[in-house]
Amino acid sequence: NAGVTQTPKFRVLKTGQSMTLLCAQDMNHEYMYWYRQDPGMGLRLIHYSVGEGTTAKGEVPDGYNVSRLKKQNFLLGLESAAPSQTSVYFCASNDGSRVVKLFFGSGTQLSVL
């Protein structure tokens, strides 16, 4: 049982380039989330999804887009990367209950030069 898998684990981009981060979960969870983690800032929610075909904005959505075409996958896209998007990105999932036990992936370290 793999849980939540993120690819890639590391990536370096030049300013203006685009990329997609993939998150896959095998727990049949309804809810999926993308967070970014920056030193001294904790985790901030970028976008989330409450089910296949749905997405919603979180706290810091600007510069990112997401898609949830399949229940098990949640994609995070950067159309035109900026140095301010240098961060560690985490995907997480849960079953949608108020007792929010999140299952996290191991993260993607992204550097934008």
Added chain:
Amino acid sequence: AQSVTQLGSHVSVSEGALVLLRCNYSSSVPPYLFWYVQYPNQGLQLLLKYTSAATLVKGINGFEAEFKKSETSFHLTKPSAHMSDAAEYFCAVTNSGAGSYQLTFGKGTKLSVIP
């Protein structure tokens, strides 16, 4: 919206000493509160949760936290620190919106354990 504040971005304790990591919450309704732990180069994992069933909550690895409404606090404690406890700890609170629930995290407290 509910929020949490963690006091102290970095805490150092000696091995065997008491661990106390502080978290205060701001909530207009009874909150659901959580502590998550992040070991180096890993994602976060749930340590313990408060869902109003009991004010003293026990978690994994000997950690516990006490919900104190009068102090709006949910501090994390462990009687005796072990080297393996060195990690970053995040307090979090459930927020709801548009029929869904999300977690709002504090900024984290990095725990160092000195041999």
